[in-house]
Amino acid sequence: MSKSKRLIELMMAVNRMRKFTVKQLAQQFGVSSRTILRDLQELSELGVPLYSEVGPHGGYQVLRERILPPIAFTEEEAVSLFFASHSLRHYPSLPFETESSNALRKFYNYMPGDVRDRIDQMKNRVDFVAPTRQQELPYLPLLLDAAIRQRVVRIEYDSRGGVSSRLVQPVGIYAKNGFWYCPAYCFRTDDFRLFRCDRIVAAAPDDSVEPRDHQHIHLDNWESYSTKPRVYVRYYVELTKAGMQRCEAELCPMPTLYRREDGSGWLDTDMPESEIPYFAKFFIGLGNEATVVEPPELIDQMKQLLRDILGKYG
Structure with a gap:
């Protein structure tokens, strides 16, 4: 196996295993431990976030922010992904604002010159218009992560009656007409409610109550689980x-x-x-x-x- 091919397969293996030893990898790839150590050093220099632990139970771990293995895209696929991200630029706040900007820049910078020229022409002729809102929404990543991990969040919510503190378990987040919304189970009202994210003035994880098992509840069906029937x-x-x-x-x-x-x-x-x-x-x-x-x-x-x-x- 060539070195370049081994490095690619090694990158895929460490992302899949998360925790491993040099001996395990050496046996898997049929090379010496010294060769694997050199390969791991090269992966680290390429940006794979590796962490080593010493001791009888030590080894290597891949940190949370893993690097995905190389994926081949056709020109049309790459352009379509560029514009999928480009379409969100009218939203001043996004759950993955920095990450999406980085991904967009990578797609653009690593494309051939003629493809970049094509994108430059298309950017001025294709748009996805959404109303521009001025509010900063710093809690979108927290709300989305809580929805995925089934965690409870304490929010300070500014409604018509003033600012109130609530314990909620988010279902998810979605954008509509330039606003972001978060349907969530509200422990105070013992029911599902819809919250406008720009009215959430503070938010933080809260472990004081046990989360409900809402794995089966999502953005398409949350309203049907409301205990108060809608007229x-x-x-x-x-x-x-x-x-x-x-x-x-x-x-x-x-x-x-x-x-x-x-x-x-x-x-x-x-x-x-x-x-x-x-x-x-x-x-x-x-x-x-x-x-x-x-x-x-x-x-x-x-x-x-x-x-x-x-x-x-x-």
């Missing part, structure tokens, strides 16, 4: 062509829309009653492009908002 009402709204386009572009998740041949249409779906305050503001923003027919509670709230606006401006 649904019928929403029916007539929409002009422009109104249809605004709804398709701005509503997420997308409600049921029906389109006529001229491009106009209507919204007809059952949605939570708790969403009425949001849709009252949204449909007022559409002006004459939307006519709300049902529910009457939505119409009443829109009227009240309009009266408040008129009163504000005399």
Whole structure:
């Protein structure tokens, strides 16, 4: 086996084993212990984070931040991965902000010159627009890690009633319209709640309570585990062509829309009653492009908002 091939296979082996001895590797690769020591030294110089321990139970360990073995990409695959990361640049805060920037830079720097030229041209012609938010979100990595490891987090949450302390067990995090959200089990209310991450003013792991077994709960099904059933009402709204386009572009998740041949249409779906305050503001923003027919509670709230606006401006 050539040295270059042995180094690649050795990199894959140490990442897989995590803890090993020189003797084990020498037997596995059929070389001397001295050769393995030289190879490990070269891997360390290449950036593989190795840690040695002395003593009867010693050996080598790979630290947590492991280096993945080389992976061959086609040009199209590399470009697609570049733009998958590039699409997130409008978000000022990301769970892996530094890591994604480093990965993007590596993809770009190690590509041939003609491929970099192609990417430079595409960057100015392809975009993934998201509303720009100014809030810094330093706790996204902590919330995501807690969701993955099933850990409890103590947060200080700024809601309408003021800042309150809560113990939560995150389900995950997701972005919507430029905001980050964290559905989580709240130990205070004994139910699942949705938290806006920009309203979390402090967060830290907390081991004072035992985490719940929520491995089976994820972003697609967490609402179904709520102990407080949500009340649904019928929403029916007539929409002009422009109104249809605004709804398709701005509503997420997308409600049921029906389109006529001229491009106009209507919204007809059952949605939570708790969403009425949001849709009252949204449909007022559409002006004459939307006519709300049902529910009457939505119409009443829109009227009240309009009266408040008129009163504000005399």
